[in-house]
Amino acid sequence: MFIKKLKLKNFRNYNDIELNFNSDKILFIGKNAQGKTNLLEAVYYLSALNSFRCNSDSELIKWGENFCNINAEIKKFDIDIDLDILINPPSRKKLKVNGLNKNKSSEFISNISAVCFTVNDLLLLRGSPDDRRKWLDNAISQIFPAYIERLSKYNKIKTQKNNYLKNLKGNMTADTAMLDIWNEQLAVTGSNLIFIRLNFLYELQKIAKSKHKQISNSEDLTIFYNSSIIGDVACSEKFPFNNEYILENFKQKLEEKKQEEIIRAQSVIGAHRDDVSFYINNNDAKKYASQGQQRTVVLSLKLAELELIKEKINTNAILLLDDVLAELDDLRQNFLLDAIGNETQTIITSVDTLHFKEEYLKNVEIFEIKNSEVYKI
Ligand SMILES: Nc1ncnc2c1ncn2[C@@H]1O[C@H](COP(=O)(O)OP(=O)(O)OP(=O)(O)O)[C@@H](O)[C@H]1O
Ligand SMILES: [Mg+2]
Structure with a gap:
């Protein structure tokens, strides 16, 4: 185009x-x-x-x-x-x-x-989880536009839930029926976001890994999705779990965290708390990679985004x-x-x-x- x-x-x-x-x-x-x-x-x-x-x-x-x-x-x-x-x-x-x-x-x-590559992106690995989630969500929406509405629905539910938690003012004896309703909706929309993110990262990693190998002279890149719901998932293999599995875990984790969320008056787990990390030859690139190595990771990601868009939308x-x-x-x-x-x-x-x-x-x-x-x- x-x-x-x-x-x-x-x-x-x-x-x-x-x-x-x-x-x-x-x-x-x-x-x-x-x-x-x-x-x-x-x-x-x-x-x-x-x-x-x-x-x-x-x-x-x-x-x-x-x-x-x-x-x-x-x-x-x-x-x-x-x-x-x-x-x-x-x-x-x-x-x-x-x-x-x-x-x-x-x-x-x-x-x-569009794929955008700015000087700020070069800091993606060292930046905040927020930055990485924004990168991931925008990259997905280039291939799967309907994702943008699902994300916005999730964010609206999260905001409503947070408002509700604030109104509870830490009162553990209050009737929390409404919280259960928000949690149910958050789990349904959020598990779907996580499922889509995992699939996207799986496809992206295949391409990024090979680009990274070429630029870096054979170093091995692995992407991890660090989820507050299903733990750290290596995106190198097709995941053994489906949307249902993520949904069940989501509901269970929300139940486990219910008291903490009421006390802290905010939603502490979910797709909005997840992150992405990058490993070079099994070492966490955020901690161990040189500036040049981190740039190579970002460059590989951007080139992979371009190629994946071409593959998916022709x-x-x-x-x-x-x-x-x-x-x-x-x-x-x-x-x-x-x-x-x-x-x-x-x-x-x-x-x-x-x-x-x-x-x-x-x-x-x-x-x-x-x-x-x-x-x-
Ligand atoms: N809402 C706004 N209304 C008017 N001017 C704005 C607004 N937002 C930013 N600017 C001005 O736009 C100017 C140009 O910004 P821009 O970031 O595009 O510059 P640039 O050419 O990319 O510079 P650099 O080479 O430093 O990156 C800045 O001086 C900024 O103050
Ligand atoms: Mg500029």
């Missing part, structure tokens, strides 16, 4: 811009704080309906304005698709595909897939690279640029063109960003 046009209104530092893309290799160059990452953020938002660097939609609106609009023309399987997002709090954001309103997020994001995702080339050494840079291939539209931001081989620059469409304006050069 390709993005042909991007129009932004009141998005971050942009007033009103329209960019037309005629190449599958796009480069945004410009000094710091000009708006390069903001452009990638807008493209990414179309594919995930969230930002890779903030959790609040209002931050995306230009200071002093009360709405922002992202509009894009995409070509997918030779069909033109017009995507439009209006963010206008406190109203719900409005999503349109070819002029038609879409109430379900999945019906919108199923039109476009078209190439758009690849967004925010400043990462400068952070990778020659070997990893070449691996990344070679692996992209010609059919993947790639949008790269960089301060200048120094990090690019002449050969790569030949087919690139370059835009310079200066004072919130974008110039084609």
Whole structure:
């Protein structure tokens, strides 16, 4: 798939811009704080309906304005698709595909897939469990858009349960019938999330392992899903358990933790507490891997995401690279640029063109960003 046009209104530092893309290799160059990452953020938002660097939609609106609009023309399987997002709090954001309103997020994001690789991703292993869950959830939604609604349903139930627990104020003698209802719903939606995550990681690991082997000269990568419900699961083998098994464990664990949750007034276990970890030759990469080794893991994951999307939805995702080339050494840079291939539209931001081989620059469409304006050069 390709993005042909991007129009932004009141998005971050942009007033009103329209960019037309005629190449599958796009480069945004410009000094710091000009708006390069903001452009990638807008493209990414179309594919995930969230930002890779903030959790609040209002931050995306230009200071002093009360709405922002992202509009894009995409070509997918030779069909033109017009995507439009209006963010206008406190109203719900409005999503349109070819002029038609879409109430379900999945019906919108199923039109476009993107893999984003930022400098922040390089810190994925050392970052917080929150960061890793966000990475995992967004990566899944690129392949399985309906996941986004299931996740949002789970989060709503979790919030309601937490509110209820807060209202109990630690009162162990209160009638907790309502808590049982929230727990039942949390277990049903949460076990399904865990089941989908495990299957995704199993598929992703197969590809990531082989990429990792190539880049690292034969080191062995294993991904673990660290679950508060079913323990640590190595994603190298197809799991022996099904959704039912996870559901039963979920219910049992919630029952076991009931008192603790009432005392602490928050839900302490569930899909929202799970994490992912990475092992290189059986050693926890978070603790033992060098910075370079950790980067290789992240690079392998990103390349695996791209390949898995291609395998599952039969078209190439758009690849967004925010400043990462400068952070990778020659070997990893070449691996990344070679692996992209010609059919993947790639949008790269960089301060200048120094990090690019002449050969790569030949087919690139370059835009310079200066004072919130974008110039084609
Ligand atoms: N909601 C907003 N309204 C107006 N301006 C904003 C808003 N959010 C961010 N900005 C501004 O956008 C500018 C550009 O941000 P961006 O992160 O895209 O820069 P960049 O070109 O990627 O810089 P760098 O090379 O340092 O990464 C920043 O100066 C920031 O203050
Ligand atoms: Mg930037």
